[in-house]
Structure formats: structure tokens, C-alpha cells
Amino acid sequence: MRLQRVGTSAHGANSREYRDFSIYDVKIDGLASDSVNVDFSHFGRGEEKTSDFTVSLDWTDVEEIIETFAKMGKSEAVRLARAIRLADAVSELVKISN
Secondary structure, eight states, X not given: OEEXXXXXXXXXXXXXXXXXSOOOEEEETTEEEEEEEEEEEEEESSSSSEEEEEEEEOHHHHHHHHHHHHHTXXXXXXXXXXXXXXXXXXXXXXXXXX
């Protein structure tokens, strides 16, 4: 994941390079969340020009990201999208057969 500030003071940070420990969290301020969150603390250049950001993704975001990568032709995403559709079809078949 990449956080990118756009505009005249463009600046970016890759999540995997930004923190040296697990970047994915399921809590915001210690409270359980239905999202996966990535914190970018003190993002920016200079000691006084920093901000704290949290990027949050829910499952719908993940599904749309997978579909977007599949449309781009990324083979891993295409396989994953097919596997999801296959699992959905099997679930429907199980419902019908019961």
C-alpha cells in the first residue's frame, strides 16, 4: 500500500518500508474495527510538517481491488477472482442440493 500526498508538495511512502513491524491492524485507537488499517504516523517531510494518517480497507474494498487487478490482467488476481466465483457456485450448489 502506498500513501501519496498530491499537489505542490508531493510526497509518498510505501507501507512495507514505512514501519519495521506488522503494518496491518484490525483496531483503531484500541477499538475493534471491521476494517484492516495501516497507520502512517508522522508522514511528511521535516519535523514540523508531518501528519498522522490511517488508511482503512474493508472487505468490499479488497474485492474491488482484486477485480481491478484481474481486469488489468494480473495472473494472481485472475486466479483469485476465478476461485471466488467457483466457491460461490459451489455454495449455491450445496444450497440447492439440500
